[in-house]
Structures are given as structure tokens and as C-alpha cells.
Amino acid sequence: MQETSANNKPILEMRDVTKAFPGVVALKDVSFECKPGEVHALVGENGAGKSTLMKILTGAYKADEGTVFLHGEKVAFEHPQQAQRAGISIIYQEFNLLPDRSVSQNIYLGREPRGKIFIDEQRMVLQTEQLLNELEVKIEPRTKVGELGVAQQQSVEIAKALSLEADIIVMDEPTAPLSLYEVESLLALVRRLQEKGITIIYITHRLEEVFHIADRVTVLKDGTLVNTAPVSEYTSDELVHHMVGREFDHYFPEKADPENIGDVILEVRHLDAGKELHDISFNIRKGEVVGFAGLEGSGRTQLARVIFGADHFYKGEIRLNGQSMRFRSPVEAIRAGFGFISEDRKKEGLILGLPLKPNVSLPSLDSRQFLGFIKRQEEQEVVEEISESIDIRAASKRQEVQFLSGGNQQKVVLAKWLATNAKMLIFDEPTRGIDVGAKASIHQLIRDLATQGVGVMMISSELPEIIGMSDRVIVMHEGRVEAELNSDQMTEKDIMLAATGTTQDNGVLTGE
Amino acid sequence: MSTISGTSRNFFSQVQEIFNRIPNMGVYGVLVLIFVGCLIFVPNFGSPENVRNLGQHSVALGLVAIGQTFVIIAASLDLSVGVSISAMAVLASLMMDGRTSMMLPTVLMVIGFGTFVGLINGLIIAKLRVNPFIATLGTWLILQGFLFSRFDNFAGGVPREFEYLGYGQIGPVPVGVIMFFLVAAGGQLLLSKTRFGYHLFGIGGNQQVSRLSGVRTARTMIIAHVLCGLGAALTAVFIVSRLRAGAPWVGETYTLDSIAAVVVGGAPLSGGIGSITGTVAGVLIFSILNNIFNILNIGAFAQLVIRGIILISVVAFYSFRLRK
Numbered sequence: 001m002q003e004t005s006a007n008n009k010p011i012l013e014m015r016d017v018t019k020a021f022p023g024v025v026a027l028k029d030v031s032f033e034c035k036p037g038e039v040h041a042l043v044g045e046n047g048a049g050k051s052t053l054m055k056i057l058t059g060a061y062k063a064d065e066g067t068v069f070l071h072g073e074k075v076a077f078e079h080p081q082q083a084q085r086a087g088i089s090i091i092y093q094e095f096n097l098l099p100d101r102s103v104s105q106n107i108y109l110g111r112e113p114r115g116k117i118f119i120d121e122q123r124m125v126l127q128t129e130q131l132l133n134e135l136e137v138k139i140e141p142r143t144k145v146g147e148l149g150v151a152q153q154q155s156v157e158i159a160k161a162l163s164l165e166a167d168i169i170v171m172d173e174p175t176a177p178l179s180l181y182e183v184e185s186l187l188a189l190v191r192r193l194q195e196k197g198i199t200i201i202y203i204t205h206r207l208e209e210v211f212h213i214a215d216r217v218t219v220l221k222d223g224t225l226v227n228t229a230p231v232s233e234y235t236s237d238e239l240v241h242h243m244v245g246r247e248f249d250h251y252f253p254e255k256a257d258p259e260n261i262g263d264v265i266l267e268v269r270h271l272d273a274g275k276e277l278h279d280i281s282f283n284i285r286k287g288e289v290v291g292f293a294g295l296e297g298s299g300r301t302q303l304a305r306v307i308f309g310a311d312h313f314y315k316g317e318i319r320l321n322g323q324s325m326r327f328r329s330p331v332e333a334i335r336a337g338f339g340f341i342s343e344d345r346k347k348e349g350l351i352l353g354l355p356l357k358p359n360v361s362l363p364s365l366d367s368r369q370f371l372g373f374i375k376r377q378e379e380q381e382v383v384e385e386i387s388e389s390i391d392i393r394a395a396s397k398r399q400e401v402q403f404l405s406g407g408n409q410q411k412v413v414l415a416k417w418l419a420t421n422a423k424m425l426i427f428d429e430p431t432r433g434i435d436v437g438a439k440a441s442i443h444q445l446i447r448d449l450a451t452q453g454v455g456v457m458m459i460s461s462e463l464p465e466i467i468g469m470s471d472r473v474i475v476m477h478e479g480r481v482e483a484e485l486n487s488d489q490m491t492e493k494d495i496m497l498a499a500t501g502t503t504q505d506n507g508v509l510t511g512e
Numbered sequence: 513m514s515t516i517s518g519t520s521r522n523f524f525s526q527v528q529e530i531f532n533r534i535p536n537m538g539v540y541g542v543l544v545l546i547f548v549g550c551l552i553f554v555p556n557f558g559s560p561e562n563v564r565n566l567g568q569h570s571v572a573l574g575l576v577a578i579g580q581t582f583v584i585i586a587a588s589l590d591l592s593v594g595v596s597i598s599a600m601a602v603l604a605s606l607m608m609d610g611r612t613s614m615m616l617p618t619v620l621m622v623i624g625f626g627t628f629v630g631l632i633n634g635l636i637i638a639k640l641r642v643n644p645f646i647a648t649l650g651t652w653l654i655l656q657g658f659l660f661s662r663f664d665n666f667a668g669g670v671p672r673e674f675e676y677l678g679y680g681q682i683g684p685v686p687v688g689v690i691m692f693f694l695v696a697a698g699g700q701l702l703l704s705k706t707r708f709g710y711h712l713f714g715i716g717g718n719q720q721v722s723r724l725s726g727v728r729t730a731r732t733m734i735i736a737h738v739l740c741g742l743g744a745a746l747t748a749v750f751i752v753s754r755l756r757a758g759a760p761w762v763g764e765t766y767t768l769d770s771i772a773a774v775v776v777g778g779a780p781l782s783g784g785i786g787s788i789t790g791t792v793a794g795v796l797i798f799s800i801l802n803n804i805f806n807i808l809n810i811g812a813f814a815q816l817v818i819r820g821i822i823l824i825s826v827v828a829f830y831s832f833r834l835r836k
Binding site: 080081096097098099100101105109110111112114117118119121 | 701705706707709710711713714717718720721722724725726727784785
């Protein structure tokens with residue numbers, strides 16, 4: 001069994017894979033290969049194409065061009081289940097588990113061992129126990145999955161992959177939801193899988209993990225392959241450089257004139273919330289755009305939700321224009337002048353089945369009603385004025401927003417908050433997944449709002465956007481403010497190092 | 513760490529396991545509470561006569577509620593059971609028309625009718641992807657139209673021998689109660705021990721996950737609806753025996769009552785959770801209420817109000833528990 005890992009013939013090879021989505025080329029001529037029994041890290045910024053590549057591998061997407069070889073044979077999976085049968089299991093960040101069913105029921109869903117008529121539950125539990133013992137994970141097979149913590153649920157997913165006799169397991173940012181201690185045990189578990197001869201494709205943002213666990217690393221950037229090399233040939237500086245070095249794809253609007261930056265509009269002091277946010281302090285002034293950089297899961301969205309009253313905080317203080325605020329719900333935040341452009345416009349930003357007008361006017365109905373009746377004339381005028389001013393292109397007024405392009409959808413979300421005349425706007429990934437043209441106009445819009453005196457908090461995982469737009473950058477790491485950088489201090493490298501928590505030390509997992 | 517064996521499990525995990533294996537502790541708590549309360553405060557509640565009565569009055573609702581449990585676990589529901597029970601009761605009563613020789617063909621016919629309606633519901637929901645509420649509302653209206661265009665009162669009648677099902681006893685236990693018990697036991701086995709049962713919980717919990725795990729989601733959904741139709745058919749057979757004839761309104765109340773019983777039994781309409789044992793407890797709770805309403809002579813409108821309050825508070829209690 002151990003002999004196979006000495007064999008250098010690739011177990012998996014993807015050649016010249018190209019995939020385009022409307023308006024964006026997600027992958028261009030990317031080649032990728034894995035040797036049997038290796039841990040192969042796949043790194044790159046958000047949008048670099050890692051997930052797309054893996055979705056093509058497992059058949060969730062179909063490649064426009066390129067071929068995939070598994071054990072030297074050409075394959076083209078059309079459904080993730082086919083890939084699963086061929087020995088490729090993928091563990092997504094969002095687990096595919098039924099919370100109300102037990103661990104063993106989840107692992108054997110669709111493949112339950114049967115006696116003559118009934119399910120052989122005894123055997124199922126026993127086999128589950130064996131799997132979990134093999135992984136040295138302590139979980140009772142009869143426990144409901146919903147009662148387990150995130151790390152344990154992840155172990156259940158891994159056990160499920162093991163039970164499917166996977167010889168390739170893809171892990172998509174497995175440590176993102178885990179605490180530091182849990183990360184260590186996950187890494188140990190990955191090593192145990194490797195000892196069994198299983199090949200691991202390990203997608204991550206966290207460089208320290210790459211150096212800890214991976215044999216080789218492949219770097220993707222903007223949908224193209226940068227390099228594949230043994231980890232030992234890299235230093236963390238070089239890896240960061242490979243991940244982020246690039247040319248800007250468009251020009252950003254001019255930054256704020258220091259003279260136009262006014263009083264503090266939002267002040268956050270020593271804020272603690274949930275398990276995630278610790279001792280957060282910062283302020284935002286009128287007229288400036290403050291960028292929030294960090295990895296996914298660093299707590300930025302959580303922070304935005306707390307400020308907006310969608311989640312609660314325990315300790316600390318939030319002040320708007322000097323007045324202490326404690327919102328019990330978003331309604332109160334909106335009344336106080338906040339607006340929140342959430343990162344998931346389809347789930348949290350838009351009512352997809354409704355047309356433009358009701359979507360736009362929803363948060364501002366309060367101010368445009370009399371005894372509960374909407375002032376339709378006024379509503380009509382406001383919506384028309386805004387959609388014209390930010391150039392929303394809809395085929396007709398009745399068209400449901402789900403049929404608009406991503407860029408236009410995002411403009412509709414913006415229009416909602418413009419209609420409320422908000423004083424403080426929080427943007428969460430304002431240009432995710434939209435084309436370059438719409439990106440530029442949304443950037444211009446954000447800048448115009450700031451110039452008009454609106455406070456802007458802009459969360460973004462795209463470094464060019466952070467650097468191009470922000471007058472100041474706050475970098476978060478594991479729920480804390482790791483660094484605050486002024487416009488002359490912000491380089492991609494410094495932000496990335498702070499975001500991965502490698503400001504003080506180099507590359508090793510530490511408690512801080 | 514790797515020395516986990518069957519014998520070395522500690523006491524705590526054993527206790528936990530026992531609790532895990534008994535589902536719906538909550539609803540049985542409520543049931544026991546109500547039962548004990550009634551024993552103390554309601555005169556004659558505990559007499560053998562009344563307990564037998566109680567059992568007998570649980571059968572009709574119980575059978576259809578067992579069927580309803582399957583579809584609700586699958587995150588579906590069936591609004592057509594009530595009118596379908598009425599239709600089958602009339603059908604049975606007319607077909608037998610007092611003739612002993614027609615008993616078996618009639619029962620088979622009714623079962624065929626019930627499963628057919630279930631099959632149609634299942635096909636509409638799983639294949640045409642019509643929302644279950646709308647799909648079964650549609651079949652309800654269609655059946656209602658046919659039924660009311662032809663009948664407006666009791667029609668036909670059952671032979672004396674057929675009344676055994678509704679009135680007979682084996683020892684001290686009514687035949688209907690035995691039938692209810694057997695159907696419930698069968699249903700619980702089906703749910704907890706068979707692949708169908710496992711897949712049912714799967715599609716109710718997360719259709720996408722189940723599909724990706726190789727569960728045939730459409731087929732599972734259709735079977736659930738067929739079983740629901742079968743439950744309705746059994747209820748029809750039982751009540752026609754009790755009433756000695758069928759009329760086009762006799763099933764009316766069973767639609768919403770069966771859904772209420774299942775939900776009180778711990779199966780939320782969002783699917784993925786539920787059990788026959790829970791449903792049986794839900795049915796018993798409503799039967800006990802009916803029973804004491806009669807004993808205490810409470811007016812019909814007040815009964816509705818009390819039942820509504822109980823329904824809402826039990827479900828609010830579940831959802832409160834889920835939040836924690």
C-alpha cells in the first residue's frame with residue numbers, strides 16, 4: 001500500500017482547462033496535477049478560480065475546454081455523484097449533512113446496509129464506529145449531527161468520504177470555521193488520511209497551513225496558473241507575491257482630498273460580540289472610504305451585522321455622530337441612518353421574484369407613507385430618479401430583478417439604500433461577481449457618496465479594490481483588528497501578511 | 513483514545529443513548545400530564561368504560577394521521593384526505609349496500625381508491641413540481657365537486673357483520689384499537705427500520721443533499737403520498753363501519769385534525785423530523801380533549817377555542833426548545 005506513494009505517475013491530471021461565465025473568464029488554460037498520496041495545496045485570492053477548478057473536477061461545472069485524466073484515463077463527470085463513485089470526494093465549506101439525523105445515518109445516506117427487509121442499524125453503527133476510530137475521532141455514531149460542533153461535523157464529512165473509499169479528497173477551506181485548537185487536530189487528521197495513501201487537495205487562504213501540511217502548492221491568480229512547486233521551494237513572502245502580484249484591471253476614482261474629510265461619524269470602541277469578535281475599535285469619518293480587509297471568516301461580515309443591529313453585542317460601544325447606539329434590530333439601525341449592502345445579494349439583498357420598484361422602495365417605505373398608505377406618486381418619482389442617476393438597465397419596469405445582470409442587480413441593492421438617504425453605508429463585497437464595467441461605475445458611486453459626506457465602510461476580499469478605493473484600511477484577522485494602514489502604507493503584501501496573521505512571526509501556527 | 517469498546521462506555525453516555533432512542537419525550541410528557549390531570553380532576557375519566565371509549569374514538573383520526581405523518585416528514589402535506597375519506601365512505605356504503613358478500617371486494621376497492629388518490633397527489637408534487645399545498649388543495653376541490661354533484665345525504669349501508677370492525681371487541685379491547693395499534697407499529701417500523709424511511713427523512717431534511725447522496729427523491733415522495741392515501745382509506749373503512757353508512761361530509765374534519773395531530777406529535781411542517789409514536793401521542797391528546805369536553809359538557813365553540821390554544825402552545829413550545 002505504501003508503495004503507491006513512491007509511484008510518481010499522477011493520479012489526477014487536468015490539462016488546459018478553460019471556463020468562462022457570462023462576462024468573466026473564470027479559468028484560462030489551467031493545468032493541475034496530483035501525485036498519489038500527496039497533500040497538494042491550492043492557493044489564490046478570492047476569485048482566482050480555485051473553486052471553479054474543483055467544481056469542474058467533480059462535475060458540478062462543465063469545462064469549455066480542456067481534459068481531465070484520473071488514473072491515466074480520460075474522464076468527464078457530469079454529476080458530482082459520478083465523481084464520488086470514481087473516488088473523488090469534496091468537502092465544501094457548507095456541509096452537506098442532515099442536522100436531524102444521526103452521524104451514521106448521514107454517513108450511509110443513500111447506501112444504507114440492509115438485512116432481508118429492514119436496515120441493519122447495528123451494522124451501520126458499527127461500521128461508523130470503525131470509520132471514526134480509524135480517524136481517531138471521538139463521536140457517538142447515534143448522536144444527531146445538529147448537536148455536534150462545526151469541527152465534529154467536518155469529521156463526519158471526512159468519515160463519509162472515507163466510507164466512500166475516496167482516493168482523492170478535496171477540502172475547500174476546511175479550517176475557515178475552526179478555532180485554533182481544532183485546526184491543529186484537523187491538520188493531524190489530514191496527515192492520517194495521507195498515511196492511508198489518500199491524496200488531499202487542500203484549498204486554503206492561510207499560508208501557515210500550506211507550509212505546515214502541504215507537499216506541493218499550486219498558485220492560481222485571476223483564473224490563470226502561476227506556478228506549481230514543492231512547498232520547500234517557497235518562502236511565505238514569495239508565495240504572497242505570487243498570489244497577489246498583478247496589474248490593475250481598471251482605474252479607480254480619485255481618493256478623498258484630506259481637506260474634505262470631516263468629523264467622526266461612526267465610532268466603535270472595544271466591541272465584543274458572539275464567539276467571533278474581540279475588542280474591536282475603529283472610527284470612520286465623513287467623506288472617507290474605510291476598507292476592511294481580511295480573509296473569509298475573519299469576522300468582517302459579522303462586525304457589519306452587529307453594527308447594523310442584525311446581531312447583538314455584549315461589550316463595548318457603537319457611536320453614531322457621537323451618540324451611543326444599541327440597536328435591537330435592523331429597523332432601528334435603518335431609522336438611525338444606516339444602510340447595509342450585504343455580500344449575498346441573492347439571499348439578503350433582493351427579493352428576486354419582484355420587479356425593480358418594490359425592491360428599491362422597501363427600506364424607505366416608512367418615510368413615504370401616510371396612515372399606512374404608500375404615497376405612490378412620490379415612490380415612483382424617487383425610484384425613477386435614482387435608477388436613472390445610477391443607470392440601472394432593466395428591459396422593462398415589470399421585469400423581475402432575478403433576470404437582471406449581476407451588475408444591475410447590485411445597483412438595485414445600492415438604489416435601495418440611496419432612497420433612504422442613509423448617513424452611514426456598509427458595503428460587504430460590493431462588486432463580487434460582477435463585470436468590469438459595472439464594477440467601475442459602482443466604485444465611482446461609492447466615491448461620490450463619500451464626497452457627499454456619507455460615511456463608508458467597505459468590506460472587500462479583493463485587494464486591488466481595497467487599495468484602489470480606500471482612504472484607510474483596517475485589516476482583520478480571527479475576529480480582531482490586526483492592523484490599520486493609511487493610504488501611503490497599504491501594499492498588497494502588507495495587507496496579506498496582516499490578514500494571515502503573520503505580522504509578527506513567520507509562518508508558524510501561534511496562539512495569537 | 514483508541515480503546516473505545518462496547519463495554520467501557522461510561523454511564524453518562526449510556527443514559528444519553530437511551531434518551532436518544534426515545535424520540536419525542538416532549539409530547540409524551542404533555543400526554544402524561546393531561547392524562548394524569550384528567551384522572552384527578554375529571555369524574556369517571558379513569559373508568560374502564562371511558563378508557564375503552566377513548567381508544568375507540570382515537571382510531572379514525574389515528575389511521576389518517578399515521579398516513580399524514582409520512583408526507584409531513586417529507587416536507588409535504590395532504591389536504592385532500594378529508595374529502596377523500598368522505599368519498600370512500602360513500603363508495604363503501606353504496607357498494608356493500610347491506611350485502612355480506614361484498615365486504616371484501618369493497619374494502620379492496622376503497623384501498624385501491626385511497627392509494628390511487630395518493631399516487632396522483634404524489635405524481636403532481638414530485639413530477640409536475642407543484643407545491644404540495646396547492647396540489648392537494650386542487651385534488652380536494654376536484655373530489656369535492658364530483659362528490660357533491662351526486663350525493664347530499666347518507667346513502668347505502670353496511671351489513672351487520674361489517675359492524676364488527678367498529679363495535680366488536682377481542683377480550684376487553686375494541687377491534688378498531690387493535691387495528692390502530694397494528695398499523696401504528698407497522699408505520700413505525702417502516703419509518704425507523706427501512707430504507708424508505710431513511711430516505712423519507714432525507715428528502716424532508718434536505719432534498720438537495722439527498723439527491724446528491726443517491727436517494728431517489730421523486731419516488732420516495734410518491735410512496736409517501738400513496739401511504740397517506742392508504743391511511744385515509746383505512747379511516748374510511750373504519751368510520752363507515754361505525755356510522756353504518758356513508759355520507760359526503762363524514763370525512764370533512766379529518767384533514768386539518770390529522771395535520772394538527774402530526775404537528776403536535778412533534779413533526780414540524782418544514783419536514784425532516786417526526787415519528788409515528790409522536791403522532792399517536794398527538795392523536796391521543798386530541799381524543800382526550802374531546803372526551804373530557806363531552807364529559808364536562810363544554811359547548812362546541814368553546815371546544816374549538818381550547819383546541820386552537822393547545823395546538824398553538826404546543827408548537828410554540830417546540831419552536832422555543834429548538835431555538836435553545
